[in-house]
Amino acid sequence: xxxxxxxxxxxxxxxxxxxxxxxxxxxxxxxxxxxxxxxxxxxxxxxxxxxxxxxxxxxxxxxxxxxxxxxxxxxxxxxxxxxxxxxxxxxxxxxxxxxxxxxxxxxxxxxxxxxxxxxxxxxxxxxxxxxxxxxxxxxxxxxxxxxxxxxxxxxxxxxxxxxxxxxxxxxxxxxxxxxxxxxxxxxxxxxxxxxxxxxxxxxxxxxxxxxxxxxxxxxxxxxxxxxxxxxxxxxxxxxxxxxxxxxxxxxxxxxxxxxxxxxxxxxxxxxxxxxxxxxxxxxxxxxxxxxxxxxxxxxxxxxxxxxxxxxxxxxxxxxxxxxxxxxxxxxxxxxxxxxxxxxxxxxx
Amino acid sequence: xxxxxxxxxxxxxxxxxxxxxxxxxxxxxxxxxxxxxxxxxxxxxxxxxxxxxxxxxxxxxxxxxxxxxxxxxxxxxxxxxxxxxxxxxxxxxxxxxxxxxxxxxxxxxxxxxxxxxxxxxxxxxxxxxxxxxxxxxxxxxxxxxxxxxxxxxxxxxxxxxxxxxxxxxxxxxxxxxxxxxxxxxxxxxxxxxxxxxxxxxxxxxxxxxxxxxxxxxxxxxxxxxxxxxxxxxxxxxxxxxxxxxxxxxxxxxxxxxxxxxxxxxxxxxxxxxxxxxxxxxxxxxxxxxxxxxxxxxxxxxxxxxxxxxxxxxxxxxxxxxxxxxxxxxxxxxxxxxxxxxxxxxxxx
DNA sequence: CAGCCTTGCACAATCGATTGCAGTGCGAAA
DNA sequence: TTTCGCACTGCAATCGATTGTGCAAGGCTG
Numbered sequence: 095x096x097x098x099x100x101x102x103x104x105x106x107x108x109x110x111x112x113x114x115x116x117x118x119x120x121x122x123x124x125x126x127x128x129x130x131x132x133x134x135x136x137x138x139x140x141x142x143x144x145x146x147x148x149x150x151x152x153x154x155x156x157x158x159x160x161x162x163x164x165x166x167x168x169x170x171x172x173x174x175x176x177x178x179x180x181x182x183x184x185x186x187x188x189x190x191x192x193x194x195x196x197x198x199x200x201x202x203x204x205x206x207x208x209x210x211x212x213x214x215x216x217x218x219x220x221x222x223x224x225x226x227x228x229x230x231x232x233x234x235x236x237x238x239x240x241x242x243x244x245x246x247x248x249x250x251x252x253x254x255x256x257x258x259x260x261x262x263x264x265x266x267x268x269x270x271x272x273x274x275x276x277x278x279x280x281x282x283x284x285x286x287x288x289x290x291x292x293x294x295x296x297x298x299x300x301x302x303x304x305x306x307x308x309x310x311x312x313x314x315x316x317x318x319x320x321x322x323x324x325x326x327x328x329x330x331x332x333x334x335x336x337x338x339x340x341x342x343x344x345x346x347x348x349x350x351x352x353x354x355x356x357x358x359x360x361x362x363x364x365x366x367x368x369x370x371x372x373x374x375x376x377x378x379x380x381x382x383x384x385x386x387x388x389x390x391x392x393x394x395x396x397x398x399x400x401x402x403x404x405x406x407x408x409x410x411x412x413x414x415x416x417x418x419x420x421x422x423x424x425x426x427x428x429x430x431x432x433x434x435x436x437x438x439x440x441x442x
Numbered sequence: 443x444x445x446x447x448x449x450x451x452x453x454x455x456x457x458x459x460x461x462x463x464x465x466x467x468x469x470x471x472x473x474x475x476x477x478x479x480x481x482x483x484x485x486x487x488x489x490x491x492x493x494x495x496x497x498x499x500x501x502x503x504x505x506x507x508x509x510x511x512x513x514x515x516x517x518x519x520x521x522x523x524x525x526x527x528x529x530x531x532x533x534x535x536x537x538x539x540x541x542x543x544x545x546x547x548x549x550x551x552x553x554x555x556x557x558x559x560x561x562x563x564x565x566x567x568x569x570x571x572x573x574x575x576x577x578x579x580x581x582x583x584x585x586x587x588x589x590x591x592x593x594x595x596x597x598x599x600x601x602x603x604x605x606x607x608x609x610x611x612x613x614x615x616x617x618x619x620x621x622x623x624x625x626x627x628x629x630x631x632x633x634x635x636x637x638x639x640x641x642x643x644x645x646x647x648x649x650x651x652x653x654x655x656x657x658x659x660x661x662x663x664x665x666x667x668x669x670x671x672x673x674x675x676x677x678x679x680x681x682x683x684x685x686x687x688x689x690x691x692x693x694x695x696x697x698x699x700x701x702x703x704x705x706x707x708x709x710x711x712x713x714x715x716x717x718x719x720x721x722x723x724x725x726x727x728x729x730x731x732x733x734x735x736x737x738x739x740x741x742x743x744x745x746x747x748x749x750x751x752x753x754x755x756x757x758x759x760x761x762x763x764x765x766x767x768x769x770x771x772x773x774x775x776x777x778x779x780x781x782x783x784x785x786x787x788x789x790x
Numbered sequence: 791c792a793g794c795c796t797t798g799c800a801c802a803a804t805c806g807a808t809t810g811c812a813g814t815g816c817g818a819a820a
Numbered sequence: 821t822t823t824c825g826c827a828c829t830g831c832a833a834t835c836g837a838t839t840g841t842g843c844a845a846g847g848c849t850g
Contacts, residue, residue, distance in 0.1 A: 103566075116800045120701040121838060131839085132798055148843055155503040155512065156836035160805045164503065169550070176724065185528045189550045200550035201514075203536040206471035213547065215499040218451070232601065333548040350728035357730040376524065377725050453806055464830045469808060484834055504806035666799090722849045 104148045113144040120145070124152070132348040146188055160286035164218040167193060169402060170203040170210065170232070172226035177345040178226045178247070180375030181392035183226065185246065188396030196404050206231055221403045224248065228294040242406035242413075244399045249295050249415070256402040258395050262296070263390040265420030266303035269370045270311075271341055272386070272401035272422060275297055277431040278368060281308065281318040282331055284352065287322040297321075300344055300372065316359040324348075324355045334361050335432035340368040342388075346375045349385050354425075383426035391418045443726035452496045462701075463493040468493070472500070478756055498718065515541060518551040518558065518580075519573035525693035526574045526595070528723030532593065533573060536744030544752050546756065554580055554755040562589055569751045572596065576642040590761075592747045597643050597763070604750040604761040606743050611646065613736040613768030616650035617690055617718045618659075620770060622735070625779040626688040626716060628664040629656065632700060633692035635670040648692055670695075672703045682709050683780035688716040694723045697733050699777075712777035717782035722771055731774035737768045 106124075110117040115137060122131045123141035154395060158164050169189070171182065190200055201217060203210050205231050214222055221242035227233065228248065236243070236255070243255035250257065253303075273281060283304040303318050308317035318338060320327045331338055333356070343349045349371035356367055362367050363383050369377060374389040398416055405411040454472075458465040461483060470479045471489035492498075506512050517537065519530065538548055549565060551558050554577050562570055569590035576583065576596065584591070584603070591603035591685050598605065621629060631652040633645060649667055656665035666686060668675045679686055679790055681704070691697045697719035704715055711717050719726060722737040753759040 102835095103563075106838095117837080118801080118839075119799060122799095125838085127839090132796090134798060137798075151560060153507075153566060153836050154564040155507050155566065156805090157509060157838080159501075159807090159836080160838050162805095179724075182531065186550075190550060194552055199565075200552075202517075202534075202538060202548040203551065204535075204542055204548075205538075212499060215451075216502045216503060216545075218503065249471075311840080346807095347728075348726065350725040354728050354730040354732070364527050376527075376695065377729075379696040380695075380702050382702040384702070393600045396661075450805095454808095455806080465807080466809075466831080467829060470829095473808085475809090478827090480827060485828080501806050503806080504835090506835095507837090508805080508808055 104150050104151070106152070108150055108152070109141065109145050109150050112148060121302075124150075132366070133236065158218075163220050163407070166201050166217055166219055167196050167198050168203040168214055168219045169200045169223040169225065170206075170215075170222060170227065172206060172227065172229065176347055177373070180346050181390060182225065184392040185396040185399075188393040189223065189400050190396075191401035191402070192397050192418045198389050198404070209361050211235055211239060214239065220407045223399055223403060226296065228291055229396075230291055230293050233293040242403055244269065244403045244406075246395055246399050247296050249299065253415075254413055256406060257415045258399045258401075258402065259296075259299075259417055260390045260395065260417070260420050261417045262299040262420070263303040263306065265372070265390070265416065266300060266342070266421070266423040267307050268420065269386075269388050270304075270307045272424065272428060273340045273342075273368060273370070274311065275432075276340075276368065276429060279313055279431070280318075280338040281313070281340045281342065282318040282320060282327075282333070282338045283342050283344070284320045284327055284348055286324065286348050287326070297344060304342060314345075315357075324351050327352075329353055334366045336368075339431045340370070340428070343371045345367070346371050346373040346385075346387070348376050349387075349427075350381065353381060353385070362389065366387075366432055368429055368431070369427040379425065381427075386425045386428040387423050389421045389423050391420065394418050451501070451503070452498050454498070456494050457489065457498050460496060461488045463489065471711055472498075506566075508568070512753070513546050513566050514549050514565055514567055515546050516551040516562055516567045516570040517564075517573065518546045518554075518570060518575065520554060520575065520577065524695055525553075525721070528694050528721050530569070530573065532740040533747075535564060535570065535746040535747050536741040537687075540745050540748035541752070546752070552785065556583065557591070559583055559587060562587065568755045571747055571751060574644065576639055576644075578639055578641050581641040590615040590751055592751045594743055594747050595644050597647060598641075601763075602755060602761055604747075605763045606747045607644075607647075607751065607763075607765055608738045608743065609765045609770050610647040610768070611651035611654065613720070613738070613770070614648060614690070615655050616768065616770040617736050618652075618655045620776060621681065621688045621690075621716060621718070622659065622780075624716065624777060627661055628666075628686040629688045629690065630666040630668060630675075630686045631660070631690050631692070632668045632675055632696055634696050634699065635674070645692060652690060666784075672699050675700075676703055676707070680715045686715075687779045688718070689718070690775070691719045694719050694721040694726050694733075694735070697726065697775075698729065698733075701729060703734070711775050714740075714780055716768075716777055716779070717775040727773065729775075735771050736771045737769045737771050739768065742766050 106117045106120050110120045119133060119137060120141050122128060122134050123138040124145060128138045203213050221246045226247040239352055243257055245257045249259045257308055283301060305317060308314055317332055343352060349369060353363060356363055368385045372388045372390060374387045378385040378387050395418060402414060454465045454468050456698045458468045467481060467485060469490050470476060471481050471486040472493060476481045476486045551561050572590045574595040593603055593605045595607055597607045631649055653665060656662055691700060697717060701711060704711055709715055718750055720736045722739060726733040726735050743766060750762060
């Protein structure tokens with residue numbers, strides 16, 4: 095029977111009494127310190143057997159009270175940001191796999207204000223992982239935190255905490271090179287307008303990568319970036335054979351809504367417009383046409399993030415910045431640039 | 443400065459020393475027991491001021507060591523099941539909001555075997571919330587757990603734990619009535635074949651609700667259920683004006699893949715086939731056509747689940763089963779049944 | 791057979807809080 | 821002046837573990 099806050103919870107003393115030994119001996123036997131502290135095999139086996147029989151499970155709170163470490167790590171994320179949701183489960187899973195292997199557990203830190211950060215203190219968290227934090231409240235509090243910290247998907251100009259980010263410029267380059275090879279020149283970068291804060295680094299990185307790569311090709315003039323609603327974007331920017339012939343979107347969310355709007359306008363993808371999205375999340379491969387994506391290595395990010403945190407907790411290394419490569423998954427939404435001039439149905 | 447496992451963490455004794463009082467007085471002043479234990483206002487204010495100045499934060503582990511309660515609740519979910527992912531973030535958020543208001547925090551319980559359940563014991567968790575658990579390992583271990591338990595989206599024939607489920611039959615009835623009103627008679631229920639276990643209750647409930655409602659209308663003969671790949675389904679079941687004219691899918695995942703396959707075959711939605719999905723998740727409103735959905739009340743489920751758990755923890759009530767209503771969100775994927783006979787392009 | 795080293799274990803302090811109970815000091819009553 | 825009582829606080833035990841140190845046996849040597 096697995097009990098929670100059980101009144102009859104069996105303690106180390108129960109085990110000690112039950113096998114006629116002291117609690118210190120039990121503790122040492124149970125923690126494999128039998129050689130260091132010279133516990134006889136006989137005593138050790140007796141302890142092991144009794145503990146098993148009684149179903150003894152060490153109380154984590156007592157166990158970590160002496161220790162400085164809590165073996166708990168906080169994970170802070172803002173579920174409010176849907177762009178991240180698509181890959182959140184993946185990140186969470188890989189984070190957890192890595193941490194669990196090291197004996198750590200994840201405590202959810204829900205709030206984004208000072209109360210949330212106090213959890214670090216109250217629970218004596220060994221570290222904190224921030225998933226794609228782009229609210230200015232969090233950002234302004236980061237420097238107050240004196241605990242190992244890992245930022246996922248958030249490149250801040252600070253070397254005091256580890257950061258794991260995908261190489262957005264390289265991903266964007268893959269995407270644009272793919273489009274260039276198809277003859278596209280007038281290309282747009284699109285994000286659905288929300289509260290774009292100055293701390294929204296992944297947006298900034300993708301946008302500036304777009305501008306950089308376009309400029310390198312001498313196409314700065316035909317590059318357009320947008321941060322607005324789909325309707326507003328499509329009414330402002332001419333899309334199709336006689337306008338911009340390809341669009342790269344900030345996330346999979348934009349891609350889905352944009353595809354819908356394009357189809358509604360009677361535009362064909364990729365015959366009239368090519369489409370590439372960041373994030374290989376559902377439903378990019380389930381759309382018709384399936385969307386070519388820049389694959390952000392979510393699972394790898396979780397794994398690396400966890401490792402960086404563990405390194406810091408163990409004092410094995412200083413905070414580091416790690417950049418992970420992105421890759422391009424070519425599907426059906428990209429193709430040769432249309433000839434231009436004689437576009438199909440213009441608009442509704 | 444907010445510290446984690448800080449070496450210089452300020453304790454209650456530091457506060458006591460700093461204001462020339464004993465740690466017991468500090469404790470009592472800090473916990474509002476000044477009236478019960480007759481702490482003078484002078485002493486109390488001095489403590490409060492000193493604690494604040496020193497940035498004292500009570501060590502949660504020490505605080506809850508005496509107490510039976512840990513004020514931590516475990517959340518167990520299997521990220522492997524994508525159907526649930528679409529609404530997981532929503533559930534998590536509302537769970538957390540409710541629990542946090544009561545001073546509880548969520549500990550992530552990752553593993554699905556006995557190790558995972560031992561966390562309950564080790565961390566003296568006050569309770570456990572299981573999100574849509576349908577692996578037989580978990581199921582076979584449930585009865586071993588002697589702690590307040592809430593199952594979300596998992597109706598098990600057991601009254602020892604609280605359960606929160608959406609009213610699948612009512613949702614299915616809304617969906618089918620909607621289709622009946624459009625004249626549909628040959629209707630299919632579709633799920634993408636995966637490891638359908640006997641403990642996969644939400645699938646069972648939806649499927650049997652489908653069969654029940656169809657039978658009530660005397661349409662048992664024209665009802666088809668499927669649990670296979672999209673390709674296999676479409677090659678086995680004739681879909682379109684001269685076959686099944688409407689499909690209800692187990693989740694939003696199926697809907698997206700199915701829509702893609704239908705469009706690929708040249709079938710029009712809803713002119714040739716109508717489509718309804720469970721879960722109002724992304725990208726149901728971003729597809730073209732936007733998908734009519736049965737809205738599973740994810741946020742409400744989280745809130746109610748948290749409340750049921752708190753009730754049990756506080757001993758205020760016995761485990762209860764709560765059923766929450768679903769609703770239908772009509773979009774573009776449903777319309778009048780086609781005439782039949784002269785269907786459009788048959789298949790590729 | 792005394793002295794010594796090893797082996798094997800128990801005692802007690804400690805982590806950071808909470809809490810029952812025992813004090814201290816003061817004024818008032820006797 | 822002694823005593824009683826009340827207002828206020830400190831002492832010490834406790835929660836369930838870990839760990840430094842001390843102390844008995846027992847085996848060995850000389």
